[in-house]
Amino acid sequence: MTFTWPETLIDIGTIAILALILRGVLKRLITRWMKSVSSRATASGDGLSQRAATVLSKAGSFTTDRQVHRARTLGSMLISLLDTVIGLVAIFMILQVLGLNIMPALASAGIGGIALGFGAQSLIKDIISGVFLMLEDQLGVGDYIDVGEVSGTVLSLALRATRIRDDKGEIWYIRNGEIVTLGNRTQGWSSGTIEFPLSPDDDPQTILDILGKVTGQLDEDEHWSEQMLDSPSVLGLTQFDKGRAIYAVTVKCPGNQQWALEREIRVRVISALQAAGIKVALPTNLA
Template sequence: MTDLELSFEAPDCEPGDNWCEIVDQLTGSQWLASSANWLIAKPITIILILIFAMIVRTIARRLIDRLTRASGGRIPTLLRPLKERAPQALGTLMSERREQRARTIGSVFKSIVSVLVFGIAFMMILAELGVNLAPVLASAGILGVAVGFGAQNVVKDFLSGVFMMLEDQYGVGDVVDVGEASGTVEAVGLRITTMRDVNGTVWYVRNGEILRVGNSSQGFAVAVVDVPIGYGADVGQATEILGRVATYAAENEPVSEDVLEPPEVLGVERVSATEGITLRMTVKVRPGRQWAVQRSLRARIMAAFEDAGIQGPMVRGFPATEA
């Protein structure tokens, strides 16, 4: 055997290297036998790692789906430990609100599970290939910092959406005011909140840009009814009619379905040279129903004032006339 042939001859199998011995027996080639660890053992190990990671990920995702599934109108298991401020007045929107909230939180957990499982699998594969993980982890940390600085707004929107979901600040069906836009919430995501205002305009608001939220659909609402009368009107008579009509309306349908407490007449709210005397009354109602109650009470009260001959205020400089 020449020196050239000896230079290509692989070393003998190490003790305990079963794959090397098996390949050596099957092929009789020392080079293939000594390379069996790279040609057979490591690829099989990497495939097993990937298969195990996919199995773990699938089981975890199915478990999350089961925890976020709402069946028979019940609260999803994932939401039971969390606060829920959704008003019962939302009716059929309640299930949609819960479903979307659970689905969004579940998607966050699924993403976290996928990153953790495949991240660990990737590290195990690198370790199996003999790669030094210390520089890789250091580079990943630097890259993460760079991405964090470059995508600050996205991270801010995402984190704001997560906390908003966990705290249930608002949801589908709520009437909210977020500053630049207000309306009924149609969809809630981790980055964007979609709402529609009274004019039908759809607003897409980034969660990270929401500094404060005014929610008109939690707990209860207050219907504030201001009724103007002229200077020549009898304030005592007008106040008595206001209380009587409001109490009657609150005790009968359809207003009674939304009223939580009896109406309270506060009396004279303000006196204006152009609007005359303004009487104010408040009613505690179901959340989101204050505007409907206000319109109904205002129509009944104005009709009662007209029947009683209560004077209305001056309009555009013309003297008050009999209402």
């Protein structure tokens, strides 16, 4: 095979230069995207108050470090994939310039890809779903999630399957391709409502004053204040149920972390009510 080497070398050089330019442009776009995600993550915290942002950050629910780490990981994956694709395309183009017939190799690769597609459709589906689960940050290790009838803490997230431990300690392996609906209790915040069933004969204003005083003291408590995104809210007399007057207090906490605070509010409010001579009629479903 005869080559006109000056022209051939120029063509090869042109392909190599264009490949490097394309790689540089796309890599710069990926890097800029990574920086934009990092800057958004370190911003104000999606409109949250300073107190809420601080509490979420301490609780590990604030997305700053998580988004930055996820963006860097995905950026590295994209750059590696970019290098591979551009490198393969450049090699094939150079081989064509050299006059080598690459069609048989491409045909073989196409046939192999078709066979792989028919033989491993579920595997490919799981891998693609796993990539999007990580890309969209739908869940992470340590998150408490609901997937169908399974609820528990995420132990690991791989490309093919997600491993979860439920409240009984049982380990579940869920294929990523089977995750259709997912609820993440850890991301964001959770609210808790604490109800106090009392006699309708008791003075409502006295009860509201007690609730306001107790929640105010709790908000000033440094230990509990750091676990709340905002001050507790006294809803007041919310309803009448079976001859009882129901008073309610709400609290806003990091995701799935309201339980301890609810218990503390119950203890403090019941103690204060009993000290004031107000009898508390506990409902049967009180936790």
